[in-house]
Amino acid sequence: MRHWLLWAPLLVFAGIVALVAMEMHQPSDRTVFSHMVGRDLPRFDLAPLLDDKPGINAALYRRGKPRLVNIFASWCVPCAAEAPQLADLAARGVPIDAVAVRDTPGDVRTFLNRWGDPYARLGSDPKGRVQLALGSSGVPETFVIDGQGKIVEQHVGPIREEDIPGILKALEDAR
Template identity: 60%
Template sequence: MRRWLLWLPLCAFGVIVAVVAWGLYRPADRTVYSRLVGQPLPDFTLAPMVQGKPGVSSADFRQGTPRLLNVFASWCVPCIAEAPHLMTLKAAGVPIDAVAINDKPDAVTRFLRRNGDPYARIGDDRHSRLQLALGSSGVPETFVIDARGRIVKQHVGDIRAEDVPILLQTLAAAK
């Protein structure tokens, strides 16, 4: 019996190591999701970011057509990675509006020239006020807005090829 008691601390240590290793192997999801999913877009009006494109407002999303609202920045590396997939969505007929965060018009113009321009409208959110109002925690993020201006889905991070069919299905259901 005493021999088993000698091994008890080693077994306890082994259990602690196993729990810590499991926690490191499977970290918790720390993604911050908006509380506005399922709610109407907050009222906003943003001035145009680049010449030749109108700004964006909440009224644009209550016109009877589901749309995407993409939160991006020209300085954002994942935004560059998602650009081809946004172009794929545009080619599929998806209307996409954007909010440029903490950016400058000339930088956004260069970004669109290099990576393609999938946007119908681009609003200037230099101080991230709309981004915070949406509950967006970073860039890029994309919101699916239904025909009545309600947020149906939030996609955190860059859109990848495997996300395109899911977004198309969500938009089709949002009519």
């Protein structure tokens, strides 16, 4: 066997280690991000699901004030886990709108009664079309929309306590 060939396994291994080390030190959410971040909201209009809450549409997000869009479902357990953090954000005066994916009025009512209701508006997305149009791959996900209808940030998965400062900052920057 040639001499230099003996060092090949070590080189391959060093490459793997470098790759993994690089991956580990990136401040990365290892999640599927929407290609829509940085772009304008697609046109959509979601009908209300509950009698006492208006639905949502794209025009709502061009009124100059940033808002959050929270994609959730009553059948989703992590969505219940992020409820306290959403309540916290709502208490700080952040307007939060909900896209209820594949849901029924009764189930959503039960969910909100049980876990609290942080939402200003709530639109029904019975087939998940708007969810897909936003580039969301699951529930829960939360989008920060600036006042001009542009998606400026996406949070994938439940919002944890430590995520709140980042979301507040994104809202502040979008102002």
